[in-house]
Amino acid sequence: MPPRLRQCVVSALMLSLLLFLSSLWLPQGTIQKCEDSWRPCLSVYTPARQVTPAAVPEELRENNIIGECAGQQFQVSRLLLHLNSALGPASDVLLEPYLLCWEELIKFMEALGPLVGLFTHKVEEKITLIRQLSLEESAMQNATADDPQRVAPPPPHAYRSVRSMLEAELQRGVVSFDTQTPSGSRTLLRLHRSLLWLQLLLGKLGTEREERTMGELCRDAYLEVLAPHHPWLLQRAAELVFRAMPDRSVFLQLVCVRTQEEAEPVMRVVVATIREVHQRTQKELEIRNMLDLP
Known part of the structure; x- marks a missing residue:
C-alpha cells in the first residue's frame, strides 16, 4: 500500500474512533429534533434576524471594521448579536440566544475544514436536547394552564435561562452527581467547556504572532481546557x-478582515463578550457544585 494511501486509511480509522469515543460523553436517546431541524424554535425567545447597527459594539462600528461578510455562512456580527x-x-x-451563539460557532468550525466540522454534529445534538427539554416544558405548562381546576398561575419557564434551568432540574431530581443522565444541566456543562476552548482559541488567533499555525x-487551547x-x-x-x-x-x-492587525480589535470584542457569558455560566454551575457532573 502506498505511504500516502496508508496515511489516509489510518487517519480515517482514527477519526472514526474519535467520533465513537466522543459519543460516550453525550446522553443517549431518541430525542427528535425541533421541527426536524436544530434551528431556533423556542417560544420563550424570539431573536432578531437582522444585525442592526446597535448590535455592533461602538468601537467597531465607528471604525467600520465589522459588518456582514458576503459569500459565507459564518458572520461575526451575528455572533456578537447573539452573545x-x-x-x-x-x-x-x-x-x-446562548444556543444561537453555538449555531454561529458551528458555522465557524465547519468553515475550518471537514475534519473540524465533524466535531460539530455532537454540538448540534446538545443544542437539540436542550431545546427539546424546553419544548416539553412548554407543553406541560400549556396543559396545566388549560386545567379548569387550576387557580394559581403556572410557574416560570424552567428553560428560559441557565439559572432557571439548573435550579429547576436540581429541584426535580433529574441531575445526578454519580451517573450520566440526559439532563440539560449536564449537557450545558459540555457546551460550557467547549465554549472556553473556543474563547481561548479566538483569543490566540487575535493576539498570537502570525508564525504560529492555526493547528x-x-x-x-485544547490541552488547556478539554x-x-x-x-x-x-x-x-x-x-x-x-x-x-x-x-x-x-x-x-x-x-472579514485582510490583516492580523485588523483582526485584533474584532477578536478583542468577541472574546470579551464570550468571556462574560462563560464567567456567568461558570458561576451558576459552581455555586451548585455542577462543574464535575459525570
Whole structure:
C-alpha cells in the first residue's frame, strides 16, 4: 500500500474512533429534533434576524471594521448579536440566544475544514436536547394552564435561562452527581467547556504572532481546557484534526478582515463578550457544585 494511501486509511480509522469515543460523553436517546431541524424554535425567545447597527459594539462600528461578510455562512456580527442577547438581567444567561451563539460557532468550525466540522454534529445534538427539554416544558405548562381546576398561575419557564434551568432540574431530581443522565444541566456543562476552548482559541488567533499555525493554537487551547476531560485515545485522535487545520489566512477571511492587525480589535470584542457569558455560566454551575457532573 502506498505511504500516502496508508496515511489516509489510518487517519480515517482514527477519526472514526474519535467520533465513537466522543459519543460516550453525550446522553443517549431518541430525542427528535425541533421541527426536524436544530434551528431556533423556542417560544420563550424570539431573536432578531437582522444585525442592526446597535448590535455592533461602538468601537467597531465607528471604525467600520465589522459588518456582514458576503459569500459565507459564518458572520461575526451575528455572533456578537447573539452573545449580547444572551446577557440577561441579574448576571444570568438566556438559554436560547446562548444556543444561537453555538449555531454561529458551528458555522465557524465547519468553515475550518471537514475534519473540524465533524466535531460539530455532537454540538448540534446538545443544542437539540436542550431545546427539546424546553419544548416539553412548554407543553406541560400549556396543559396545566388549560386545567379548569387550576387557580394559581403556572410557574416560570424552567428553560428560559441557565439559572432557571439548573435550579429547576436540581429541584426535580433529574441531575445526578454519580451517573450520566440526559439532563440539560449536564449537557450545558459540555457546551460550557467547549465554549472556553473556543474563547481561548479566538483569543490566540487575535493576539498570537502570525508564525504560529492555526493547528498549534488549537492544540494549545485544547490541552488547556478539554484534554483533561478526555481519555488518551481521544487526545491522540484530536491531533489528527489539529494537523488538518487550514492556514491562518482562512481565519482572516472568516472574520472579514485582510490583516492580523485588523483582526485584533474584532477578536478583542468577541472574546470579551464570550468571556462574560462563560464567567456567568461558570458561576451558576459552581455555586451548585455542577462543574464535575459525570
